Amino acid sequence: MPGAASYAILFLGTLLEALVVVSAIKRKVLRKYFVLNLYMVLCLLVSWGRHYTLARDGFGSLNYRYFYFYTDALLTIVLYFSLISLYLSVFEEMKVGRYLRLGAVALLAGTSWFTYAIVSQSSHKILTYFAFELSQNLYFVGLVLTYVLWAAVLKMRQTPALLIQLVLSLGIYFSFFAACYALANLHPTLYSRVSVLFPVVGCLLPLSWAYAFWRVPNEARIAPARLAMAGVSR
Amino acid sequence: MIAAIVLCCSIIFFLQFFVPYCRSLIAASSNHVLSPEVQDVTGLTSPASGEDFHRVVQLLRLCPDRPEDRGEIRAIGVYFSMLNALKALTRSIAPAVRTWVERELGRCTYFAAVALDRRVAFSRDLLAQQIEA
Numbered sequence: 001m002p003g004a005a006s007y008a009i010l011f012l013g014t015l016l017e018a019l020v021v022v023s024a025i026k027r028k029v030l031r032k033y034f035v036l037n038l039y040m041v042l043c044l045l046v047s048w049g050r051h052y053t054l055a056r057d058g059f060g061s062l063n064y065r066y067f068y069f070y071t072d073a074l075l076t077i078v079l080y081f082s083l084i085s086l087y088l089s090v091f092e093e094m095k096v097g098r099y100l101r102l103g104a105v106a107l108l109a110g111t112s113w114f115t116y117a118i119v120s121q122s123s124h125k126i127l128t129y130f131a132f133e134l135s136q137n138l139y140f141v142g143l144v145l146t147y148v149l150w151a152a153v154l155k156m157r158q159t160p161a162l163l164i165q166l167v168l169s170l171g172i173y174f175s176f177f178a179a180c181y182a183l184a185n186l187h188p189t190l191y192s193r194v195s196v197l198f199p200v201v202g203c204l205l206p207l208s209w210a211y212a213f214w215r216v217p218n219e220a221r222i223a224p225a226r227l228a229m230a231g232v233s234r
Numbered sequence: 235m236i237a238a239i240v241l242c243c244s245i246i247f248f249l250q251f252f253v254p255y256c257r258s259l260i261a262a263s264s265n266h267v268l269s270p271e272v273q274d275v276t277g278l279t280s281p282a283s284g285e286d287f288h289r290v291v292q293l294l295r296l297c298p299d300r301p302e303d304r305g306e307i308r309a310i311g312v313y314f315s316m317l318n319a320l321k322a323l324t325r326s327i328a329p330a331v332r333t334w335v336e337r338e339l340g341r342c343t344y345f346a347a348v349a350l351d352r353r354v355a356f357s358r359d360l361l362a363q364q365i366e367a
Contacts, residue, residue, distance in 0.1 A: 140240055147247055150254075164258055171251030179244035185237035207305045208255075214302060215262075222261055227254035 016206035023213035035085035169208035284339025
């Protein structure tokens with residue numbers, strides 16, 4: 001059974017997820033960043049569901065494990081679409097929304113196909129393993145896409161500070177998870193140790209988004225080039 | 235092999251996101267003018283020096299905690315440690331990088347002083363509310 005610290009982190013994460021939505025409503029940006037907030041609401045529901053399954057079936061039960069991995073895959077897919085919604089915000093003026101949506105769906109389908117191709121060769125528990133592998137692959141795809149988005153944002157003269165903080169915190173989140181999964185793949189024995197970090201890192205995204213929605217003014221704009229390593233002026 | 239490449243890429247990407255994220259937090263506070271009290275207490279010069287960072291953070295810890303800025307202060311603390319490591323590495327090989335690092339360390343100190351200023355203002359408001367009640 002998870003200890004008091006695990007429950008405290010789970011509770012803190014849930015609180016922060018709720019805070020993101022409350023902050024977005026307070027700052028009247030709920031509609032503008034709807035998919036991001038939808039992701040946070042889903043996280044809240046999933047946290048509740050996991051807690052319920054854990055209390056009913058126990059930590060080592062198959063029910064809890066299935067619930068955990070399937071909901072994790074679902075959340076990763078919604079997070080992927082949250083990232084795409086940030087793309088849509090950044091490229092709003094270029095009127096390329098339709099192509100971005102099509103590209104996003106095609107990339108998701110491609111990642112799913114690639115995952116299936118790998119899983120079908122190596123496991124008999126295809127569906128469970130597929131959900132687990134798809135999450136891992138989507139974290140890396142998400143990371144690369146966030147990097148491409150950040151590279152595009154860097155080319156812009158002035159960008160809303162809020163959007164910049166949302167993109168960067170998402171990048172930090174994706175890169176941390178991708179690194180953890182890669183480390184676990186390199187040394188499978190490390191997975192149990194690395195997975196201890198997941199709930200802690202899971203708190204970082206709602207924490208940074210809540211901060212961004214709560215504190216960064218809507219009208220604040222930053223020249224992104226100033227934030228890159230090369231931009232040294234104050 | 236692929237996992238090793240993914241791990242390396244992830245660490246590089248992480249730094250590529252973490253550094254601008256910290257700089258965006260610092261940039262948001264760079265326009266804040268410190269109150270005379272905080273200027274007196276911290277004794278910050280203009281521009282702020284990285285050497286004062288730990289002293290300002292100690293003062294910050296004396297103030298009542300505000301959960302909303304805890305994560306940011308921690309992130310800047312990590313960024314400060316990374317910059318210090320970079321400063322030590324580039325001490326003799328790249329003087330230009332060292333100048334940049336020192337400027338960044340000073341900006342971290344200024345960020346901590348702004349957080350201190352906000353906490354002092356927050357405590358004052360809290361006290362005023364308690365007196366009114």
